[in-house]
Amino acid sequence: MSGAYLGMPAFPEAAKTSTKNEQLRANLTHATHTIRDKRAAAVGELDDWAQLRQAGKEIKDNTLARLDHYLLQAEAAVQAAGGTVHWATDAAEANRIVADLVHAKGESEVVKVKSMATQEIGLNEALAAEGITAYETDLAELIVQLGDDLPSHILVPAIHKNRGEIRDIFAEAMGRWGRPAPDGLTDRPADLAEAARLHLREKFLRAKVAVSGANFLIAETGTLVVVESEGNGRMCLTLPETLISVVGIEKVIPTWRDLEVFLQLLPRSSTAERMNPYTSTWTGTTDRDGPQEFHLVLLDNGRTATLADEVGRQALRCIRCSACLNVCPVYERAGGHAYGSPYPGPIGAILTPQLRGLQSELEASLPYASTLCGACYEVCPVAIDIPEVLVHLREQVAEQVEGHRVERAAMKAATWLLDHPAALTAAERAATRTRALHPKRLPLPGPAKAWSDTRDLPALPAEPFRDWWKKNRKDGSR
């Protein structure tokens, strides 16, 4: 994935810093609680939400089961409509294709509509290395770019910033990227939006090439779909002469009829709206209307490998609504950056290790970045059983990743003890008989120290339950 995320520490280390950042936690708690409450209300309006969710799940599953068929159908339809299709196995190949297309137009700038796929492949950094500047035009992405920051949320990339912080970023950085912020900019949302509008308008009118992602790719007509809230995306899609869309292969759906289901599921789950403000669809090219050249880059980058995993493949159903982030108590405390990927939160914890593999410490730590509380599964509009996949991936980590030998030995020892009740009873008795000696606040040894840092230990009882039962009940006391 993105070069910008490379070398980030494992989740627990990153979270150590972020949990101590009071401002970050306050920003996140406020934002996620607001969205989650609104989402619950928007979903509650529909009597058939459970059926819609089931339909969304089934459409995605059926499409994934015949992905090769639908992708070829989509490719033929895009070509028939005057577009060009490129296939990219990995991030490097996708970045190469986009850079070559921009060079071929003789351009050194592109405008971008917010795109998770291009974040995933680190396109902006790759283009910069080729002398091409990519301008983010989604408001939140703009904030992240101007702040020399990384996105921390799927829907609201700058969720970790409050209004005051955004004002400071605009005032400080807009001038370096183009039109400066007006003098005396306040932190009123309307003023901030106006400053962004003026800054971005300049980019839209000048750009010859645009890069987008897509929420859906409709196989029957080769149509791409972007849903957004600001209209900046629509300007990106329509004004430039050349449009390049980088789209993950799992985004394909068979027909326009299927889209109806997702256009209900997505906005309610993500922004808690009945319908999102801007739904743009584009199919190839049209004479004298919109971009005259259209390129679709179909991105694999680990998706085929994910599809091969029977349990893990359900992550590919994800429609990037971010409902799971907004209810996740771990995300709320740790913040999005701790996940080391443009896909943070519960979905990131299962998607990132599958797309990238489990080799590095960061990816191997992500499946453990959850209490398995199940709130994410409950809100997922396509019923991804995230806890199931987390446990499944933990098994792979335990099997494949070095450094789990000690833990495995401990687990085996625990199983042996628990499979031998006599030994267990003896151990319990030994513990209770020495209970006066047990420290309540002293640091515990090994990994258990993490417990005693912030929590007291309970007093051990005088006798375990099984001894009480034996004495008082088993031998005919009643």
Added chain:
Amino acid sequence: MRVALFVTCVNDALYPGTGRAVVTLLDRLGVEVDFPAAQTCCGQPQYNTGYRRETEPLVLRSARAFEGYDYVVTPSGSCAAMVRDNYPRIGAKALAQGRGSELADAAASLAARTFELTEFLVDVLGVTDVGAYFPHTVTYHPSCHGLRMLGLGERPRRLLEAVKGLELRELPGAEECCGFGGTFAVKNPDVSAAMGADKVRNALSTGAGVLCGADNSCLLHLDGTLRRQGAAMRAVHLAEILASTETEVLA
């Protein structure tokens, strides 16, 4: 009706009072309960940490220990959910990997007969007023596995509301995880502690004297946090409140 108590390893070793309370309660309700001594742990710590194979002997052990009982009752939503949701998965996987059908059959049979305490009281025995008396203000934390995997819904609250002398106070953010999460508490200690601190702050904001839950593993984490803060609130398992009566008031 042959009923077995599955006390769970945490209750056996650390909270035997909860096991005794379940026995007292079921006695009072006329249910003859047995405690098969061959039981140990459901294997959840291993399973949830990624050691599925290591749980297999424990699945078999549990299934054998509880063979022949009509109902297996446990005062832990988390362990009940492990048996009900994950045992069949473990059995199916073992079968798919060619380890015979014994494990899968045993897992399926046990899963169908296992009930969390409040489910057993409300659904099987059909009672919500268990004749309890507990003169304290109480706030209730619904642990995640009971809430979401088992779908306990209003059962624990209905039981609490029927307790004489008890004043129930609404817990803000009740449905949020407390941050225990088994090995999560030591693998991600900072996030776990932050979640525990928030849960405890919400509980204290109710002004209640007792934080009630139906899972001692969550209560272990929350009580440890409360004690470290020197808070006056104490954590009590739901079974102990339900076992308390006017003649034998839980102090």
